[in-house]
Amino acid sequence: MSVEGEVRGGVARPDPNDGPVIKTIKSRRSIRSYMDVPVEWDKIITTIEAGMMAPNAGNLQIWRFVVVRNPDKKKQITDACLQQYWMEQAPVHIVIFAKLQKEEQYYGIRGKRLYSIQDCSMAAMNIMLAAQELGLGTCFVSAFDEEALSRIFGQQEDIRPQGVITMGYTDDKPEIPLRYRVESLIGVENYGTAMNPEGYKGGGRIASDTAIGTYRYAEGISKYTQKATEEIGKVTARKRNNFLKKILDQFKKKPKQ
Numbered sequence: 604m605s606v607e608g609e610v611r612g613g614v615a616r617p618d619p620n621d622g623p624v625i626k627t628i629k630s631r632r633s634i635r636s637y638m639d640v641p642v643e644w645d646k647i648i649t650t651i652e653a654g655m656m657a658p659n660a661g662n663l664q665i666w667r668f669v670v671v672r673n674p675d676k677k678k679q680i681t682d683a684c685l686q687q688y689w690m691e692q693a694p695v696h697i698v699i700f701a702k703l704q705k706e707e708q709y710y711g712i713r714g715k716r717l718y719s720i721q722d723c724s725m726a727a728m729n730i731m732l733a734a735q736e737l738g739l740g741t742c743f744v745s746a747f748d749e750e751a752l753s754r755i756f757g758q759q760e761d762i763r764p765q766g767v768i769t770m771g772y773t774d775d776k777p778e779i780p781l782r783y784r785v786e787s788l789i790g791v792e793n794y795g796t797a798m799n800p801e802g803y804k805g806g807g808r809i810a811s812d813t814a815i816g817t818y819r820y821a822e823g824i825s826k827y828t829q830k831a832t833e834e835i836g837k838v839t840a841r842k843r844n845n846f847l848k849k850i851l852d853q854f855k856k857k858p859k860q
Contacts, residue, residue, distance in 0.1 A: 627736050634740030635689045637771035642694050646737050653733035654726035660718040665706050666726050669756060671696040683751035684744050684767060693769035697730065699723045704761035723765035730768055740773035
């Protein structure tokens with residue numbers, strides 16, 4: 604842990620910007636490879652309880668959570684999620700539903716079409732962060748056939764699926780994905796004002812994405828180039844070996860003179 608400085612007596616004071624919550628947020632990844640290890644029920648409940656602590660419109664708590672561990676039902680969910688077959692290997696699926704009628708009753712069409720999605724999304728994020736803290740990997744799946752997913756659980760018209768979270772133990776350690784630089788996404792007092800690393804100095808607008816290095820290409824290009832080269836090398840070597848094997852097989856079959 605980085606330190607902010609030393610206090611009297613030589614005792615180091617922890618940096619508040621490097622606390623456990625920040626570390627959990629920064630270490631979370633979307634996991635699509637899971638170990639064949641059951642997830643303890645109490646951990647599943649702990650993550651859902653964390654989801655229920657998310658902010659939501661009017662504290663209506665319109666979310667509902669369905670925990671699925673049955674292999675056959677997980678296969679049905681996978682098919683409904685546009686055949687994303689990697690999902691089947693996850694020991695747990697958590698399907699998040701929203702009670703739209705309750706949201707619409709209080710907030711009208713905006714509640715039905717927007718607040719319900721916001722509420723369930725924030726609950727999903729809490730679930731995934733809690734899972735990360737408990738040593739579990741997760742992935743949020745939003746690509747699915749809504750009607751097909753609803754039919755699996757026999758849900759009514761006003762109770763609609765908002766997302767599926769896959770959950771389980773994993774030994775997969777994905778690298779940090781490329782992100783925009785923070786200064787390219789923050790406007791100070793106005794939308795689109797540029798912020799330099801020292802903070803806001805002046806009111807100039809961003810002329811273009813390249814003005815402040817939108818993507819971290821400079822940091823990642825060499826790594827990605829190296830990886831691409833390695834992959835091309837593997838494919839080339841495999842094709843070469845197959846070609847040589849074919850020639851060798853033909854030579855062996857050729858009758859001796």
